[in-house]
Amino acid sequence: MGMSGLTALVTGATAGIGRAVAVQLAQEGAEVVVHGRDAERGADVVAEIEKAGGAARFVRADLADSSDVLRLAEEAGDIDVLINNAGVYKFLPTSGMTDALFDLHMDLNTKAPYVLVRALAPGMARRGRGSIVNISTMAASVVTRGTGMYSASKAALEQLTEVWAAEYAEQGVRVNAVAPGPTRTPGTDDMDAATLKAVADTTALRRLAEPEEVAEAVVFLASDRASYITGAVLDVIGGRPAIG
Template sequence: MSGLTALVTGGTAGIGRAVAVQLAQEGAEVIVHGRDAERGASVVAEIEAAGGTARFLQADLADAKDVQRLAEEAGNVDVLINNAGVYKFLPTSEMTEDLFDLHMDLNTKAPYLLVKALAPGMAKRGRGSIVNISTLAAAVTTKGTGMYSASKAALEQLTQIWAAEYAESGVRVNTVAPGPTRTPGTDAMDEATLKAVADTTAMRRIAEPEEVAEAVTFLASHRASYITGAVLEVAGGRPAIG
């Protein structure tokens, strides 16, 4: 991926950080997006210490104007990873309008605005790759995940639409749908809860962020040159009934 510029939203922790590091290892110049400048500097330092190139851009993706500013400051982007997201697990009766708006703004609208701003440039240059990060919960009914699942299901539908719109211009658009993955949130779980989460997968374990990042990096790279419009589950398989 030498000579390519990649923008990774939510690139300061978890899956986003792992993706940023792997893209840099592949030779891409990485723009690490986040809200925390200190964590952003840490990711940039890690990439540079390994011989890669990176810079940090701060933006609030729940603010449409800030999304536009991010796109402008990023400049010509060859690889866009729409990773940033929010999840608040509540039943419908407890979901507020503000939380509804936050899920849709951050998980669906921000990727939409970034693709609108950056994909035309990719198409003009005749190359580009966009990878959206969804969730297994968009396909598997999970209690309490209503708004999170709905916002990500919308993103998966947009993946199909964008793939069709830009295919002839040399721009590929795909989605990775992770299952349970190790995060600061899972690290805070007690052993029994963590085992219950792990047992929802056929492999009986949760993923490491780097395992999900491998799939994202593959789809972003030329190795996936004939893949577009795909939703790739990275979820450890589904256990059989019985």
Template structure:
């Protein structure tokens, strides 16, 4: 398998897209460090990976705490693949945003990936190989009501992707971004059908993505199959409908 002998750290891997990414990386042969906040859910994901013949371990960490982020990096060790998936999204108009909530978005969605790259990318560079995939959002490119905090934090992450790609290319480390559109998660499952269809209708395909579809793009960019791709932003968003179409 393509990632046999490699270690992959996936943040926010106990649910949604992160969980499926962790499962698919394990199927590729990687040893997966499953990060999350809930130990019970983490143990479940580890067992699911082991049930399909993979190997994994769970590490609990609060990504809003810089010291805990460093601890996560230390425990993960010599990571070959880093998937910065964990994040927060709270949709509010600007007048209703609090300073604390804005800071939390920046801490989880931007600062934590920055700290993990700072801690782990130098080791990748020393070993001469590595891949980092940052998970952004279509909202960073398409203005959407109420997404100011979320979109700003992810747009910053996209810019950091470009910087890191330039910094580490000569050392064999690739850095890319996947920007999903509306995707089926526990959050969308809780939406009423009419609202969910309205969200789906914002895409050219008129449907939301399954998490497996997003995970396929993440795993591709993480793997050697994307060996000449760095600094890229890959939208997995079902296309954009034409005006009047």
């Protein structure tokens, strides 16, 4: 219960990695602010946490709208741990991109975390402690077909991670990122077996990660167990297979 007495905000916490992170943070003793767009799914996550003896509440917000992001920060209150997990991914070649889709990726994957950090990190700094973990992707550093918009938005987030780490280090606020590889989420449910195997075979472990496995890395970086780690991007990608 190393996070007893702390409050954590997890964006995109109603499914996949975000949900697993919210549940594990609650198990560590944190009170969790569960963010999402679907109130019913949010209530389900809160109920799961409370059933296990934890504390949580749900706040709905549209992270594509900066004013709504600021409202989320205000309703969340004093936050000790911020997990910027919510995001969007649409895989298209450059010729198939649209201005609207490009803006959506940048707004959700890059601008929303920026607005939340700008709103919440100063309070952490005043209190002399805090931890921020941004969820990036393997595609930010590995060229992957059709991921231009997504990869660019997450690469920008990784750069911001390093900048924020330097800006807030002396005030006791750590900022890190986790870059997952292929992970089993609701988005993989529609994939056929052959596609899933092809994706899994891009890893040395030859399988997809479970959301809980990625969450373990996120919660570690968020916790005092990682007290001397800041400005890092931790790959959780199952290794890379050898060539040949």
